[in-house]
Amino acid sequence: MIKLKISLIPVTKYSVGVSAPKEKRTVFYSGLYRKNKFIPPSTIKGLLRSAAVQVEGDRSCEFKISKKLLEMGESNSVNEGESGGIPSNCGDLQNVLEGNMEVHGKVKSMVDEILRTLTIPCRVCRVFGNSRMRGKARIVFPNLRDSIVGPYVLPIGQSMPRRTFSIRDVKDLQFSYELAQNKEQRNPDGILRVEATDATIEFFVICEDEECKELVKEAVKLIDQGLIRLGRYKSRGFGILKANIEEIRD
Incomplete structure (x- = not known):
């Protein structure tokens, strides 16, 4: 196993969470305890995966599928009038390929073309997994046993000093941004209050092999360049x- 330590240092504040439309605000995930705001491991994994897809480009299934859907038009209209999935x-x-998923029409032609030019599973799927296989990368936050993958708990507030917060830190929260919104979006005063x-964020990635390590390193480099945001x-x-x-x- 290969252990990589990654630190994400914000240049601008970030907001990870859900909308509360009736309250006109966006808040961090909190689970059962409202004061325990946290970032799910899946969010961090998604950030790394998104960067890895951009690193791989046409060698990635997600990049190829997205590119083909854009060439075909709006993705939600590709299957219009047809059954089957995307x-x-x-x-x-x-x-x-195994007949366990139906695709028809334009989507079937797209899949046939992709399968002719892509070796599956691609490197992104081998490292981060997909609907059929477990990936070779695992996210572990500080102060957790290696066998546990849990959420990253952090305090939120405009006046908070920049430093690393561990899984145990829980502080009072406040709304730190107010964004102007279109008043027609069921928000008469035109303000959306956002926790940021x-x-x-510090965490570890446990890699099974060198392929995993190299892709994670390349993904982190892209994040550091500001090309992938959280x-x-x-x-x-x-x-x-x-x-x-x-x-x-x-």
Whole structure:
């Protein structure tokens, strides 16, 4: 096993959570205890995977599928008037090959073309997994046993100093941003209140082999360049990160 330590240092604040439309706000995930705001491991894994897809480009199933759907037009209209699904990763493509997933019309032509030019599972699916296989990368947060993958708990607030928060830290929260919104979006005063933080995130990635390590390193490099952002409201400047990675040798 290869252990990589990754630090995500915000350049701009980030918001990871859910909308509460009736309260006109976006809040961090909190689970059963409202004060325990946290970032799910799946969010961090999704960030790394998104970066890895961009690193791989046409060698990635998700990149190829997205590119083909864009060439075909709006994805939600591709199957208009037809039954069947739209594959999203190598697991779905494998299901199509084995007859476990129906695709028709334009989608079937798209899948046939992708399967002629892509070796499945692609490197992204081998490292991060898909609907049919477990990946070779595992996210582990500080202060947790290696056998447990849990949420990253953090305090949120505009005046919070930038530093690393561990899984045990829980603080009071406050809304730190108010975003102007279209008043027609069932929000008469045109304000959406957003919880955001600039807390550094530290975690470990446990890799099974060198292929996993190299792809994670390349993904982190892309994040560090500001090309992949974290959380919501990225188009408004949220979630820009600097990223550090080091291999931990026990």
